[in-house]
Amino acid sequence: MNIVHISDIHFRKNYEQSSAGYKGMLAKMQSPLVPLEKCLEEIQSKQQIDLLIISGDLTDDGEAEDYRFLKQVIQNIIGDIKVIVTLGNHDIKNNFREGWLNESPSEKPYNIIETFKEFHIISFDSAVYENSNGYVSESQLKWLDQALESKQDKPVILVTHHHLIEHQSSIPNLPESQLILDKLQNKNILCILNGHTHHAYKTKIENIPYYTVVGMSFVGEDIGQQQIQFEEKYGYNIYQIKNSQIKDVEHKIVSTGRQLKIVDMNQ
Template sequence: MNILHISDIHFRREYEACDEGYKGMLAKMQNPLIPLGECLTHLHSQTTLDLVIISGDLTEDGEIDDYRYLKDWLKKALGDTEIIVTLGNHDIKEHFHVGWCQEAASSAPYNRIVKYPEFSVISFDNSSYGYADGIVDQQQFHWLEHALEQEKNQPIILVTHHHLLAQQSAMPKWPGTERFLELLVPYDIRCILNGHTHHTFSDEINGIPYFTVSSMSFVGEDEGDGLVRFEERHGYNLYQLKNGRVTRQTSENFMPGHVLKTLDMSR
């Protein structure tokens, strides 16, 4: 089984015309559906995709119509390939439920269990709009406990947005990391997938393969003294699974060298 993992699309149908600050950086960026389309065209010429996982920040501002457009675009690009998503700190739950899920607005976390014959995917929402580091309450941890116990006889792939290791980014790791990892101990977790940092990273956590994928939009490089150099950069991870185990992981990262802006983020 081939699983494509992408993240941090930060999609908007139109980015606000602006010259200053973060919005000015976005205004200089190409629409992320351009590189995503190129990546999918390349992948479809090389392999068959059985599942696509998107680990949060689907949109830049959580607009209802942006979710609708993005989902329609992905369906056209991917056909019948299943898509599993989680939400990031740029996603607004109420708008996501309306635009993506085509259901009533709800502030409920978007948690899902998707079962396959040889494994299960648990998509765990550890995000909150406007809180860059993520927030999860006890009710969310209770949901995760129940989900893990429900799937205890299956290998499990866990998907979330925020990163779990302090050493992989200048951004703080998710504050719920320790409790999260404690809950995983009794279960057969085959890998943990996430995004958020916009940088590719791989390691193991307590023997569990751990993969952070590049963004599909931009990356920020820390230049010190609060200065961050933003560049267009995109990439994806491709996993091959056999009997629920990751047998191969490939990362593709594209660095066109287009500097968007250098911003003082300490202000």
């Protein structure tokens, strides 16, 4: 089974026309649909996509129509292939539920469990809108605990938006990271997948493979004194699952070489 993992699309049909700060950077960026379409079509030309995982920040403070439009673009490329998403700090849950899920608006956490022949996927919502670092409540931790306990007949892929390793990035990890990692001990975990940092990263945590995928829009480099240099960079990961194990991982990172903006995060 080939699983394609992307993240941090930050899509809007129309970005605010600003020249200042982070919004000014977004206004200069190419539409993330350009690399998104390029990546998905490139993958399809080489191998079959069996499952697509998007680990958050589908839009950048998007409206319901942004989610609706993005979903249709993806379906036009990959057809009826299953898509599993988790939400990021730039996703507005009300608008996601209305536009992507065609449900009534709701701010409740978006947690899902999907079962496949060789594994389960637990997509766990660590996101709070406009809280970059994320937050996981006691009730959310209880939900995760129960989900893990109930799905130990097969290996579990855990998907979050926020990264769980403290020194992985200059961006802070999820404050409740250790509480989540503690719950994974002695569980049948196939791997952990996330995004948020926009930088690719891989390691193992207590022998559990851990992957952060590069963003599908831009990356920010900390150049000191809270100055972030943004540039266009994008890519994806592909995980090949055989006999309930990860047999192969492909990483693709593309830099356009285009510098977008230096943003003073103190302002």
